[in-house]
Amino acid sequence: MLKSLLFRCLLCPIIVIIGSNAVAFSQGSDSLVGEITIFPGVQYVLRNVGSEINTKLLDYSPSVTADGLALYFVSNGFKEGGTQGGHDIFATLKFDPKGLDFSPPTALPPPINSPKHEGVVSISPDGKMFFYTACNRKEGYGDCDIFQCNFDGTNWGDILIHAQLNSDVWDSQPSVAKDGKHLYFVSQFKQPGVSIGEADIWVSKMKEDSTWNIPDNLGKPVNSIYQEDSPCLLHNDSLLIFASNRPGGYGGFDFYTSHRQPDGKWSEPVNLGPFINSKKDDRFISATADDSVLYFSSERTDVGNYGQLDIFMLTRIDRP
Numbered sequence: 001m002l003k004s005l006l007f008r009c010l011l012c013p014i015i016v017i018i019g020s021n022a023v024a025f026s027q028g029s030d031s032l033v034g035e036i037t038i039f040p041g042v043q044y045v046l047r048n049v050g051s052e053i054n055t056k057l058l059d060y061s062p063s064v065t066a067d068g069l070a071l072y073f074v075s076n077g078f079k080e081g082g083t084q085g086g087h088d089i090f091a092t093l094k095f096d097p098k099g100l101d102f103s104p105p106t107a108l109p110p111p112i113n114s115p116k117h118e119g120v121v122s123i124s125p126d127g128k129m130f131f132y133t134a135c136n137r138k139e140g141y142g143d144c145d146i147f148q149c150n151f152d153g154t155n156w157g158d159i160l161i162h163a164q165l166n167s168d169v170w171d172s173q174p175s176v177a178k179d180g181k182h183l184y185f186v187s188q189f190k191q192p193g194v195s196i197g198e199a200d201i202w203v204s205k206m207k208e209d210s211t212w213n214i215p216d217n218l219g220k221p222v223n224s225i226y227q228e229d230s231p232c233l234l235h236n237d238s239l240l241i242f243a244s245n246r247p248g249g250y251g252g253f254d255f256y257t258s259h260r261q262p263d264g265k266w267s268e269p270v271n272l273g274p275f276i277n278s279k280k281d282d283r284f285i286s287a288t289a290d291d292s293v294l295y296f297s298s299e300r301t302d303v304g305n306y307g308q309l310d311i312f313m314l315t316r317i318d319r320p
Helices: 013-017
Strands: 002-008 030-034 043-048 059-064 070-075 090-092 119-123 127-134 146-149 156-161 173-177 181-189 199-204 228-236 239-244 254-257 282-287 293-298 310-316
Touching: 013 293, 059 119, 059 293, 070 119, 070 127, 090 119, 119 181, 146 173, 181 228, 199 228, 228 282, 239 282
Parallel strands: 059 282, 059 310, 119 173
Antiparallel strands: 002 156, 030 043, 043 310, 059 070, 070 090, 119 127, 127 146, 146 156, 173 181, 181 199, 228 239, 239 254, 282 293, 293 310
8 A cells, every 4th residue: 555645745956956804994184094895905085074064963874876966964963954853854965976075955845854853865876766764754654654755857746655664663764776676674663473683674675566565574694683774785786784783893883794695695794894883883874876985974083073973985096
């Protein structure tokens, strides 16, 4: 069943326009240089994105478009420029995907943002599907729910909430796969004999009529008895990056990777190591289509921190 809400998806014009672990790393005064396990032999520069984006409060859940020219994120630190209250979704533009020059963040208008909390954003690579989290909406099914809006090439349509994707508890952190036909998300839904931990990663496949199938739990070894968080698909959907607070990490939440095997199952997760993971919480990761730029959220302070939770950027060093 699909419930179509009686309002339009009034998104900002920005969405229409933009369509062994880590090796040793070196540190500068405001950056780190090192390698990530999933990109062997390639060095990245790690930096805080700066005070244009980060505030004294919570700034997190970065979602970059495929071309790297637009960034969406969530914050409760901005109180001007159309904010509605609570945690709102913002958008900013860039001329250089690898640069640190961002346009002033703009809050997405109602009914996307509301006086309540909004959260994680995910946009399909073709720019035609926009997913986000909204909490305690009267049209919702539970605590937080996943909403969708589609672009037909000219206009954004109604905001939709799918019964198949949402439960009577917390459903959040959508991540649409590169093929645009699979949606990964995190839920506290407890299905007897299926659910594993405090919060599990689930996946739903799109039907031919563009609605969604009942989701499947990714199961072990991706899901654990602890809490999984913020999934992201790379390498043509063959590589899953997610955060987890399972034992054995460097801090609270760490990033892990799992590879899709030929039989469709996921491999044993591997910690991404101390270059990207810190002694504190590291969550919510997003990458450009060519993997040249990655964004993530962290409480780390080694390359600067403006508040409790900041957004950081990894920029690939391309050698001649």
